[in-house]
Amino acid sequence: MNQQRRKLGLALAAMTVIPAVLSCPAAAQTAQWPTKPIRMIVPFPAGSFTDTVARVLSERLTKSLGQPVVVENKAGANGLIGVAEAARSTPDGYTLLVTNSSSITINPHLYKKGTYKPKDFAPVTLVLEAPFILVTNPEWSQKNAVGSVGDLVRFATQNPGKISYGSAGPGNVAHLSFAMLNNRAKINTTHVPYKSAAQAQMAVISGELDTAFDTWSALPQIKGGKLKPIAVSSTRRMTQLPDVPTVEEAGIAPFNATFWIGMLAPAGTPPQLVQKLHAAARGVLEDPKAKGALSQQGDVVMVDPENFGKRIEKEEASWAVVIQRENITLD
Numbered sequence: 001m002n003q004q005r006r007k008l009g010l011a012l013a014a015m016t017v018i019p020a021v022l023s024c025p026a027a028a029q030t031a032q033w034p035t036k037p038i039r040m041i042v043p044f045p046a047g048s049f050t051d052t053v054a055r056v057l058s059e060r061l062t063k064s065l066g067q068p069v070v071v072e073n074k075a076g077a078n079g080l081i082g083v084a085e086a087a088r089s090t091p092d093g094y095t096l097l098v099t100n101s102s103s104i105t106i107n108p109h110l111y112k113k114g115t116y117k118p119k120d121f122a123p124v125t126l127v128l129e130a131p132f133i134l135v136t137n138p139e140w141s142q143k144n145a146v147g148s149v150g151d152l153v154r155f156a157t158q159n160p161g162k163i164s165y166g167s168a169g170p171g172n173v174a175h176l177s178f179a180m181l182n183n184r185a186k187i188n189t190t191h192v193p194y195k196s197a198a199q200a201q202m203a204v205i206s207g208e209l210d211t212a213f214d215t216w217s218a219l220p221q222i223k224g225g226k227l228k229p230i231a232v233s234s235t236r237r238m239t240q241l242p243d244v245p246t247v248e249e250a251g252i253a254p255f256n257a258t259f260w261i262g263m264l265a266p267a268g269t270p271p272q273l274v275q276k277l278h279a280a281a282r283g284v285l286e287d288p289k290a291k292g293a294l295s296q297q298g299d300v301v302m303v304d305p306e307n308f309g310k311r312i313e314k315e316e317a318s319w320a321v322v323i324q325r326e327n328i329t330l331d
Contacts, residue, residue: 037068040096043082045075053261054098056293064280078169079103087116091268101260102173105316109323110171110330121264123308125281129260130298131234132213135227149231149250156187163189166200166209174213177257179326184252233257
């Protein structure tokens, strides 16, 4: 009888333990994460602005997490291909997305048949942000007496459609920023899309284009006299270009157009992993080399997941208004 009671007691104990054992693997895996390499999808070509930021982050995360963080460039369709792949990935902390604001807050409104929405991602960290620099071809500016936004508006008013501006593609933030300038200043200019911001920049330098909203990568070209800056797109001047006014200072207000680079994970990624990733990414602030490299691309901010998510929500709504007003669609 005692032996039967002992067996019954062991059986009941086993039944109590089994559910706990079954629930442990996921928690154990999360606690041990990472145990294998992590892939970091970049939806733009190698050498692009976003790719440069991603490679600085991947190097820092590799050191912090103790596992290789490998950059995978999945370029094409204005970022749609790579972002969609990231959205479909298993939310286990082994797939990350480093991308720009266009692909998250703008593409879902431009491509009605798109395969992802901002809600398909868990924001990890906003890495950096920066205004655009409105640049012109120096020879074109001198020939047409365009040394300011006011001059550009005057020339465009007198010559409708004659000014050509470039961007990294239809629907890119630089494209929409110029569309917003057209709307606010009531002018008509011609958009010429390129495959990358670097190509658009070279087109302005060569004189193939007249002007463009360019990224911080234009700073060396500005210093070398190959590009002429006439305004910045934020509400305050850039410390690197203290003598260059904002678009608002030129009398076109309100006007505030900036872009960002951020890191996200597929929606459903465990919150504790998101926080670990954010903490690891913030390590760049204590790494002079990494922070210095990022500072060449914009203001390093490292915003936390919650506030990054709020910014995405706010910007998505704001750009939706611009896209609807300009009647821009790419499907």
